[in-house]
Amino acid sequence: MQAPRFIRFLSGRRLDWSLAALALAASLAPVAALRPWTADLARLVSVPLAPVSHLGVFLRARVRPEQSAFDPRAPETLALEQEVRQFRTLYEQSRLENERLERSIASLAAVRARLDGTGQRLAEASVVGMDASRRDGAARINAGARHGLRAGSVALVSGDILVGVVGQDIGALSASLIPTTKLPSLGVRLYPPQGSDPSTPLNSYPGAMLKPTTRGTWSADVASTQPLSIGMVARLADDRFGRTALGARVGTVVAIEPIEKAPLARRVEIAPLASLGDFATVVVVVESGEPE
Amino acid sequence: MRWPVYIVAVLVAAAFDASFGAVLAVGDLRGHLLPSVVVFALLSAPRRIGVRLAMLAGLVADLLAPIVVAQAAAVDGGADTAELLVVPGPRVLGFALGALAVLPLRGLLSRHNPLASAAATLVFSMLAAVVFVAIFIVRGWVVDGGTPWWPGTGGSEVLRRALGAAGDAILALPAMWLLARTRSWWGFTVMTRVSPGLARQGGVNSA
Numbered sequence: 145m146q147a148p149r150f151i152r153f154l155s156g157r158r159l160d161w162s163l164a165a166l167a168l169a170a171s172l173a174p175v176a177a178l179r180p181w182t183a184d185l186a187r188l189v190s191v192p193l194a195p196v197s198h199l200g201v202f203l204r205a206r207v208r209p210e211q212s213a214f215d216p217r218a219p220e221t222l223a224l225e226q227e228v229r230q231f232r233t234l235y236e237q238s239r240l241e242n243e244r245l246e247r248s249i250a251s252l253a254a255v256r257a258r259l260d261g262t263g264q265r266l267a268e269a270s271v272v273g274m275d276a277s278r279r280d281g282a283a284r285i286n287a288g289a290r291h292g293l294r295a296g297s298v299a300l301v302s303g304d305i306l307v308g309v310v311g312q313d314i315g316a317l318s319a320s321l322i323p324t325t326k327l328p329s330l331g332v333r334l335y336p337p338q339g340s341d342p343s344t345p346l347n348s349y350p351g352a353m354l355k356p357t358t359r360g361t362w363s364a365d366v367a368s369t370q371p372l373s374i375g376m377v378a379r380l381a382d383d384r385f386g387r388t389a390l391g392a393r394v395g396t397v398v399a400i401e402p403i404e405k406a407p408l409a410r411r412v413e414i415a416p417l418a419s420l421g422d423f424a425t426v427v428v429v430v431e432s433g434e435p436e
Numbered sequence: 437m438r439w440p441v442y443i444v445a446v447l448v449a450a451a452f453d454a455s456f457g458a459v460l461a462v463g464d465l466r467g468h469l470l471p472s473v474v475v476f477a478l479l480s481a482p483r484r485i486g487v488r489l490a491m492l493a494g495l496v497a498d499l500l501a502p503i504v505v506a507q508a509a510a511v512d513g514g515a516d517t518a519e520l521l522v523v524p525g526p527r528v529l530g531f532a533l534g535a536l537a538v539l540p541l542r543g544l545l546s547r548h549n550p551l552a553s554a555a556a557t558l559v560f561s562m563l564a565a566v567v568f569v570a571i572f573i574v575r576g577w578v579v580d581g582g583t584p585w586w587p588g589t590g591g592s593e594v595l596r597r598a599l600g601a602a603g604d605a606i607l608a609l610p611a612m613w614l615l616a617r618t619r620s621w622w623g624f625t626v627m628t629r630v631s632p633g634l635a636r637q638g639g640v641n642s643a
Contacts, residue, residue, distance in 0.1 A: 160487045164532055167491065171525030171571045174579045175505060182522035186499040193451040193500070200455025207459050275501045276453035276468055277600075278584065279461065282502050282520050284454075295519075311520035313502070320520045326504040326586075327518050358588045421458060 183313030190273060190284060190318065197273040198286075205424040226303050229393070232339045233304035233379070237391030240333070240381050243346050244390075264388050267291060267430045269299075271423060272318065279421050280323050280360055283308065285428065288317045292430035298389040299426040306380055306392040307420045310428065323420045324394065330354040330362065331382030332394055334412070337375050351381060354394070354414060361416070362395065367409040372400050378414050388429045393417055437481040437489075438623040442473075445615075446493045449473045450500055460607065464599045467607025470497055471564070474531060475557045475608065476615040478538045479547040480624040486539045487532050494531030494564070498524045505582030521582070526571040530564030537563050553612040558605035565597035 170178070190197075267287060275281025287293050299308040299321050308321035324330060333349050340349060350370050354362035366372060376397040380389050399413040420426070449469040460467050474493045478486050502520040538556050545552040572583045573590055585593035 156484060160491075160532070163488065163491055164529060167494075167525040167528035167532070168571075169525075171523060171529065172575055172578050173523075175521055178521060178523060182499075182524055183502075183520070185524070186502065186522045189447075189496060189499045193447055193454070196448055196451035197455040200452055200457075204456045204459050207456075273451070273454040273500065274458065276450070276457050276470075276497075277501050279458070279466075281584075282504065309518075311502075311518075313520055313522075320502060322504050322518050322520060356587045358592065 179312075187313070187315045187318060194272050194286070194318070197284075198270065201271055201273075201424050230303045233391050233393065235391075236335070236340060236379055237387075239340065239346055240379075240390045241387060244383060264386070264429050264431060265292075266300075266388075266427050268425055269428050270425050271420075274421055280325050280419070281421075282311065282323070282326075283321045283420050284318055285321055285426060286318055287428055287430070288315045288319050290316045293319050293428060294431060296385065297429045298385050298392070299420070299428045300389075300392060301418050301420075301423045301426055303427075304392050305418045306385075306389060306394050307416075307418050307423070307426060309385065321420060321426070325356050325360055325362070325416055325419075327356070330380070330394065331384075332364075332378040332414075333381040334366070334372065334376045334378055334397065336373070337377055337396075352378070352412065352414075354378070357413070360419075361398070362414045363411060364414065365403060365406070365409050365411050367406070369408065372397065372410055372412060374398060374400060386429065437477065437485070437625075438621070439489075441622050442477055442481075442489060443492070445473045445477075446470065446496055450493075450496050454500055460603075462603075464596045465603045465606075466600055467603035467605075468561075468600070469607060469611055471534075471557050471561045471604045472553075472608040472611035473615065474535070475538055475553060475560050476612060477622070478535055478560075479542055479545065479553065479556065480619070480622070482625070483539055483542075487535045490531040490535035491528045494528035495524055497527040497531070498522065501527075501584070503582060503584040504586070523575070526568045526575075527564065529571060530567035531560075533567050534560035534564040548616065550609050550612045550616075554605045554608040557608035557612075558601055561601035561604040562598065565594070565601055569594050569597065 269285040269287035271283050272286045273284040275283070285299070293310055293314055295310055295312045295314060297310040298306055299310065301307050306324055308323050309327060311320040311322050313320055331351065331353055333346070333351050335349055340346070348370060350366045350368035350372065352364035352366050354364045357363050374397050378394045378396065380392045380394055395414040395416045397412050398415045401411050403409050403411050449472070453468045453470055457466065457468060470493055474490050477489055481489060499522055502522045504518045505521045538560050541556055541559070545556055547553065569590055576583055583590070
């Protein structure tokens with residue numbers, strides 16, 4: 145008896161107003177109130193969209209191929225250059241890792257515990273959807289917890305370019321990626337384009353904490369007397385993103401300017417090497433062992 | 437109006453925007469298909485369900501566009517990182533207001549004219565954008581939960597979304613033509629008002 149009356153009451157304009165009030169409440173709800181359920185709801189909606197989105201991304205990759213496809217040089221040369229870059233990244237990774245271990249030798253036991261627990265591997269994932277409202281928005285990939293993906297795992301393209309980090313809302317078969325240009329901070333070291341000199345100590349290469357700008361780039365204040373030049377390569381030197389990501393290329397220095405208030409420091413602007421929105425597939429770091 | 441057809445159209449449009457739509461972008465001028473689908477339905481569906489169907493599309497758009505908020509512990513190691521958050525509401529309200537603006541225009545617009553539909557789409561998208569930005573500004577005051585345009589400013593976002601609304605209107609031209617070809621699937625009821633007159637009263641000539 146009550147239900148029909150209630151349904152009659154909640155119809156027409158009243159229903160519209162009720163839904164609007166509900167939407168307003170959800171819009172202004174705190175993060176803690178939204179986090180437990182909205183991501184699941186979004187995943188539920190994204191499931192029927194996945195085939196169409198996948199087809200769309202496939203077509204987009206055909207209509208507007210990734211920029212490397214337009215490179216006029218021979219493909220084998222490109223492949224070799226990419227291999228060189230990957231090995232250089234591995235080299236920088238090992239150097240950074242070495243420095244990190246030396247720095248934290250006092251807590252060797254803890255480090256060993258961390259190392260023992262890491263069984264990571266790389267896996268390719270397809271981008272099955274992007275935030276349609278912005279170019280630098282989040283992307284959805286077809287890899288999830290079932291593949292060993294964890295929050296904070298990194299996503300790479302072209303072998304060693306860091307483009308994103310896996311967000312918290314990981315589903316069984318899909319997950320969202322936060323673009324690197326949306327991360328509040330990113331610790332990097334700046335190297336010459338040809339890479340670091342093995343005989344030069346790592347401290348000679350300036351470190352920087354990148355902050356995003358409104359132009360889709362990063363800026364950082366570099367307090368170092370070392371020479372800085374346009375074209376220097378920023379490589380990840382941030383322990384928060386795991387060992388595998390260390391040394392990955394992030395961007396290149398596109399502008400250097402002095403800071404009036406700090407004569408010994410300079411402000412650099414770094415442009416990302418790649419944008420998450422331009423790629424149909426990414427390589428993600430996944431755990432090869434059992435999820436914790 | 438057949439709701440299942442509308443729901444499928446909304447989902448396909450959202451999927452199109454989230455995947456192939458990037459190809460149609462020229463700088464910040466980027467058209468979206470979803471507003472065209474909503475406006476197409478608004479121009480022909482019964483008025484009483486207009487706001488509701490717009491809100492449904494807004495909900496889908498909200499769910500597919502998570503925002504990045506600064507948050508601790510998204511990455512091992514602690515603070516100063518980011519996480520994704522889905523906020524269902526800003527586009528729901530934006531689309532609702534857009535629908536409230538488009539519904540009274542139905543009488544003034546020829547629904548078979550793509551230019552008129554594009555104009556309606558422009559109005560719809562502009563209002564939806566204004567509400568979207570306003571909601572997140574208020575949200576920033578109330579809960580400080582981050583904004584989708586970070587590290588940009590609200591002003592730049594309004595400008596960007598105004599360009600986006602223009603893109604929506606441009607995309608609406610071919611989209612409306614295409615949607616008009618599927619009109620028979622939607623089950624719209626065409627109500628034609630018949631005015632009484634001598635010819636309809638009969639017997640004028642026979643008298």
